[in-house]
């Protein structure tokens with residue numbers, strides 16, 4: 001018999017619910033984006049996001065079940081992002097999930113948001129371990145090694161800004177409309193890499209990232225040019241900035257893939273939608289005997305199908321949350337992976 | 342009619358079960374605790390105690406604020422989801438009005454309030470008549486000092502109710518003098534049992550459309566609206 005898992009995701013500014021069959025197949029996947037609302041403020045305002053989640057959540061659930069033609073009775077478990085994310089936003093999802101699980105006597109399972117991003121790929125293709133995942137988004141830049149299901153080892157992470165955060169800040173400096181990341185990617189395609197911005201390689205052998213130096217360098221370059229009365233082309237700045245970010249992401253992922261002899265490399269998270277990154281990754285890994293995977297666009301950005309996919313594995317591994325499950329805005333991936341062990 | 346009542350809108354957390362025409366059980370905790378952690382275990386406990394299954398519920402009652410934004414959302418998310426998934430009606434009651442009901446058996450004006458920091462309070466003025474409560478001055482987010490000046494002009498006794506009374510009692514006495522009445526301390530705590538009772542006859546809300554009674558806009562939103570207005574008036 002098929003196993004259906006309900007997923008709920010409200011960690012940032014998307015109110016999402018989904019039903020996934022056997023951990024691998026999307027039955028329904030509904031996302032209510034708040035992007036239009038947050039555009040007014042040039043970024044996500046946490047309190048506004050939380051308010052929208054309460055307004056949308058039951059509607060999103062209704063749509064999710066209607067599209068699937070299923071009811072709560074057929075669900076094997078209710079899974080929800082418990083962290084990391086914005087605490088007020090997470091709380092709406094967590095309490096919604098608890099109410100659903102309680103009302104129908106179903107198991108409740110908390111899911112780590114990044115585990116979700118990685119498992120988005122299992123909705124496309126089964127994992128072939130060991131797997132290396134590069135997770136890049138507004139809040140994350142991490143290299144994660146997986147030797148088996150539910151096992152996550154962080155081998156590299158950002159020491160300051162996340163890649164997506166750097167994109168947003170540079171976009172704001174260039175006065176591009178929110179959300180700025182896709183806009184920079186678009187401009188980059190038209191521009192040329194005329195400025196040699198720094199690449200932060202850090203210590204020999206390190207898989208960590210740092211983008212704050214790059215960010216300052218871009219801002220200084222703009223400032224100096226302005227003082228000299230020079231007019232730098234927006235698209236060239238975008239192209240040069242993106243080249244620096246992409247170079248480091250691609251090279252570190254490549255080195256890690258070699259070192260750990262992985263069979264699959266997955267690029268996940270909102271920035272995985274970046275065309276510049278996709279092209280560069282494909283070129284770098286072209287000759288390699290491993291599989292390079294990008295989940296489809298709508299599974300890269302925040303959604304609940306990825307939560308249900310990761311939750312399905314947790315369900316089979318016997319993880320169950322109690323009724324006192326709370327939102328955990330700084331939930332660590334490694335703590336999550338080793339819980340109950 | 343079987344009703345589950347939920348209030349997490351302020352520091353007090355309350356759950357109650359109404360069954361077979363009477364209040365069967367209520368649990369109230371007046372402690373600084375995380376409602377997200379405490380609410381569902383309390384619901385689980387009280388429903389076991391009263392021997393009622395979720396599928397046997399006929400109605401959900403929820404206190405919709407004003408109060409802690411996060412607290413209100415924990416209650417609303419839980420209550421809306423339960424009402425929606427069990428396909429039963431939901432009734433929401435203002436948290437101020439709910440508190441006012443604690444003294445609905447006396448003739449004076451009732452002024453429930455919650456501290457909202459920086460001298461501000463959430464408050465409104467109510468009056469009881471034959472067990473029913475009516476709103477005399479609308480609920481608002483206002484400086485307590487300004488509010489008291491307004492209330493004093495009624496030139497009648499006013500009964501004050503608040504869990505945050507200790508911070509504000511002196512200010513109230515200074516402005517209101519003999520006009521201020523303070524009932525016994527236990528009456529300053531909202532009762533989930535009262536919430537459950539009100540749900541037996543209060544108007545049913547649209548589950549999807551039900552939103553918290555925040556009273557106050559998010560600061561970023563208020564600024565944005567001001568900016569739009571400024572632009573329009575050029």
Ligand SMILES: [Zn+2]
Pocket residue numbers: 113117137269270301302
């Ligand atoms: Zn994400």
